[in-house]
Amino acid sequence: MVFNGKVELNEGADEDMNIAVIPARGGSKRIPRKNIKLFDGRPIIYYSIKVAQDSKLFDHIIVSTDDEEIADTAISCGAEVPFRRPYELAEDSTPTVPVMAHAVKACNELGFYADFFCCIYPCAPFVIKHDLAAGLAQLKKIPVDFVYPVTEFPHPVQRSMYRSETGEMKFLYPEHELSRTQDLPVTYHDTGQFYWGKSSAWLGMKRMHSKGAGLVIPNWRVVDIDNEDDWKRAEIMYKSIKYQ
Known part of the structure; x- marks a missing residue:
């Protein structure tokens, strides 16, 4: 299911508990110390914490980390770090779901019970509070387990090609x-x-x-920050949007 983000937001209409979890491990390789690297003058994790705060959707905003410096930075930005993520869940290959399952269990043990948990990635400076609210509204409205933002591919994937070792172009879908x-x-x-x-x-x-289910957002607010080039492009885009 895909939705265009234009949903009716009935803010404050119920008393469900919601918790935001920002997973931020310390061992990023392609961009060292990526989760607290300065982005437009602030640690990039600040933007995920700030949008969660501004949304007023969450009873707790928690950072799940194995790293003391990230923990200190998160607390200074206004987040909670009430538990540490075990190192076996902070590997390069660790998927998101086990990290979130650990966070939910840890929250329950602390007495932080919630109906809905939102995983917000630490390097996501383009998230806006309306997206968060729209995603929660959709999750409550339709029979799915998750809702997350999606955006259109800029060109039909059915006409995508690959390049052979000799430089010859071939269609994936002839x-x-x-x-x-x-x-x-x-x-x-x-x-x-x-x-x-x-x-x-x-x-x-x-x-x-x-x-x-997918919540559609415009692709001018989407950058997957995996390397230094992505980081530079994201900062340029962020400053352009910010100063407009």
Whole structure:
């Protein structure tokens, strides 16, 4: 399911408990100390904490980390760090769902019970509070376990190509070589920004993509920050949006 983000937000209409969890491990490789690297003058994790605060959706805003410096930075930005993430859940290959399942269990042990948990990535400076509110509204409205933002691919994936070792171009889907782009269905990809999920879904280790619905956001607010070039592009985009 995909939604365009234009939902009716009935703010304050219920008393469900919500908790934000920002997973921020210390061992990033491609961009060292990525989660607290300065972005437009502030540690990048600040922006995820700030949008969670401004949304007024959350009873607790928690950072899950294995790293003392990240913990100190998160606390200075106004987040809580009431537990430490175990090192075996801070590996390069550790998926998001086990990290969130650990956070939900840790919160329950602390007496922080919530109906809905939102995973907000620490390097997501383009998240806005309306997106968070719209995602929660959709999760409450439809029979899915997760809701997360998606955006359109800039070009139909059905006409995507790959380059052979000799430089020859080949279509991944040869049957669409002559298809007009306007005749092909719109496709989307995960923005890598946040994931609303039911508490039971995180604890049940369900797959957040195939068990979820997509909330469409514009692709001018999407940058997947994986390397230094992505970081530079994201800062340029952020400053452009900020000063407009």
